[in-house]
Amino acid sequence: MYRNSPxxxxxxxxxxxxxxxxxxxLSNILRSDDSVTFLSENTNEVQTRDSVNNKENRTxxxxxxxxxxxxxxxxxxxKAEELVRGERxxxxxxxxxxxxxxxxxxxNTSVTDTLxxxxxxxxxxxxxxxxxxxxLSNVLLKPVGLKMAQVHKNINLTPEDxxxxxxxxxxxxxxxxxxxxxxxxxxxxxxxxxxFFLFSIIDITISKILKRRWVNYGVLLVTGLFIxxxxxxxxxxxxxxxxxxxxxxxxxxxAVHAGQNGTDCIYCHSSATYxxxxxxxxVNVCMNCHLMVRNGTRSxxxxxxxxxxxxxxxxxxxxIKVHNLPDHVFFSHAQHVNxxxxxxxxxxxxxxxxxxxxxxxxxxxxxxxxxxxxxNIDFHDNLFYSQYKDLTEKMRKGEIKxxxxxxxxxxxxxxxxx
Numbered sequence: 001m002y003r004n005s006p007x008x009x010x011x012x013x014x015x016x017x018x019x020x021x022x023x024x025x026l027s028n029i030l031r032s033d034d035s036v037t038f039l040s041e042n043t044n045e046v047q048t049r050d051s052v053n054n055k056e057n058r059t060x061x062x063x064x065x066x067x068x069x070x071x072x073x074x075x076x077x078x079k080a081e082e083l084v085r086g087e088r089x090x091x092x093x094x095x096x097x098x099x100x101x102x103x104x105x106x107x108n109t110s111v112t113d114t115l116x117x118x119x120x121x122x123x124x125x126x127x128x129x130x131x132x133x134x135x136l137s138n139v140l141l142k143p144v145g146l147k148m149a150q151v152h153k154n155i156n157l158t159p160e161d162x163x164x165x166x167x168x169x170x171x172x173x174x175x176x177x178x179x180x181x182x183x184x185x186x187x188x189x190x191x192x193x194x195x196f197f198l199f200s201i202i203d204i205t206i207s208k209i210l211k212r213r214w215v216n217y218g219v220l221l222v223t224g225l226f227i228x229x230x231x232x233x234x235x236x237x238x239x240x241x242x243x244x245x246x247x248x249x250x251x252x253x254x255a256v257h258a259g260q261n262g263t264d265c266i267y268c269h270s271s272a273t274y275x276x277x278x279x280x281x282x283v284n285v286c287m288n289c290h291l292m293v294r295n296g297t298r299s300x301x302x303x304x305x306x307x308x309x310x311x312x313x314x315x316x317x318x319x320i321k322v323h324n325l326p327d328h329v330f331f332s333h334a335q336h337v338n339x340x341x342x343x344x345x346x347x348x349x350x351x352x353x354x355x356x357x358x359x360x361x362x363x364x365x366x367x368x369x370x371x372x373x374x375x376n377i378d379f380h381d382n383l384f385y386s387q388y389k390d391l392t393e394k395m396r397k398g399e400i401k402x403x404x405x406x407x408x409x410x411x412x413x414x415x416x417x418x
Contacts, residue, residue, distance in 0.1 A: 072134040072159050078167050086164030089157070090121075101155050103165075110178035115355050117251060117299040122177050125169040133159075133166040147300030190230050197223040239326060245358035246320040250306050251299060259352035265344050272333040280319050283311045322357050323348070330416050339384035340377060340405070372410035376402040 078086075088094040092102025106118040119127075128136050140162065143152045157165070200216040200223070203209050210216055257263045266272060271279035286307050294308070295301055310317050325331055336342040344351060349360030361367055379385050379395065379402075386392075388408060394400045409415055 072137055072163065073132065074163075078164070082164055083167055083171060086166075086168035089161055089165050090168050096158065096161055097156050099154065099156055101157075106151065108177070109172075111180050113245075115251070117303075119302050120177060121169075121172055125172040128166065129170060129173055133163045136166050136169075137162045145295045145300045147295070147297070151300075186230070190227065193223040193226045197227060240362040240364055241324070241359050242362045243358050243360075244322060245356050246322065248320055248356075249317055250319075251303050251356075253298070253355045254351045254357060255353055255355045256298070265351075272337050274334050274338070276330075276332045276334065278333045280321075283307060283317060287311050322359055323363065325363060328417055330418065339382065341382075346371075368416070369406075369411055372405035375405055377405055377408070379403045 085094060089096070090103045092100040092104070094100065104121065106116075107121040107124055108116055109121045137159065139148070140152055140155050140157065143149045196219050200219040204213065204216050204220075257268075258265065268281040268285060269278040270281075271277060290304055290307050294304055296304055306317070309315075336347075337344075347361060347363075349358075351357065377385065379388075379391070385403075385408065388403075391400070391403055391407065395403065404410070
């Protein structure tokens with residue numbers, strides 16, 4: 001009776017109930033380490049990684065969407081094909097949005113003698129070498145000044161395109177402007193004539209290959225005349241630089257300043273009246289006007305900004321002298337401008353029409369002497385010539401009508417060479 005009682009049967013069911021209750025806890029404990037993280041030896045601090053990750057995901061801020069303009073601030077290495085696309089964009093060979101803008105039309109990529117008011121490709125590449133693509137973007141898409149706003153109004157480049165153009169410009173710093181091919185026609189003809197000349201002499205005196213001697217004599221005559229003419233012309237031109245026009249650091253136009261604006265020559269070249277040299281005006285003279293005038297009608301802000309930068313950084317502009325005389329020649333602007341009343345045009349040409357200054361006269365000794373022999377000087381009411389009593393008396397008596405520079409020692413060697 002005791003063995004088959006309900007109490008006896010119930011005691012065998014107790015282990016089953018206990019196992020049923022603790023089984024889920026045991027399964028969590030036996031789970032792999034990927035799902036469980038033990039924070040300490042205290043089992044009360046056991047947490048699942050899933051719950052921690054879910055909590056972090058709930059507290060994490062949503063990622064912001066990257067704007068296209070942010071590409072302008074990202075520094076990255078570009079592939080070769082991307083650099084090629086940057087070059088094509090620069091030369092207008094790519095068509096973003098079915099439009100193309102050729103930067104090389106305004107910013108020349110080769111050396112040229114023609115005045116281009118816009119900075120060349122090498123100049124702008126060096127200017128923006130250490131600047132960001134965003135700086136370039138601001139100039140292209142948000143230009144300052146009427147000139148640049150008009151020129152850049154059709155530019156519709158994406159930030160990615162501007163980054164590629166900037167990368168090509170950085171590369172162009174090392175490439176530089178493409179030089180013009182030298183003209184060797186005269187040199188080639190001179191060498192060819194010299195070969196024929198020598199051949200004819202050798203054939204007449206030694207080899208005697210040609211039976212018709214008149215051919216050799218004809219060759220000698222023609223080639224001899226050509227060689228002599230070439231040597232004489234180039235010897236006379238030695239040290240003379242007619243049409244010499246170097247590239248200046250600032251594209252200064254005398255046609256604008258002296259012609260259009262009517263600025264007097266002495267305002268800038270003030271030392272011409274009392275010194276040997278006419279002088280190059282310092283930057284502070286330029287700033288008398290350009291403190292207010294910051295935008296040009298032809299070059300925009302590009303050239304005037306060089307003047308302002310020079311003034312602010314206290315660094316003089318390194319102008320290149322155009323009219324040069326040999327060291328053994330004495331010349332005084334004061335004597336010609338003040339005493340001789342010589343106008344600037346007589347030596348320097350019509351400067352008021354020159355955008356780029358060039359040497360018009362050869363400044364040779366013969367050119368100077370011819371002027372001294374033929375030019376009438378202002379002899380009356382001129383304190384400088386008042387010491388010439390004999391000439392003054394002859395003019396008073398009517399024995400001579402005019403006085404030239406040669407009559408007062410203008411052709412004497414020691415006047416210019418001493």
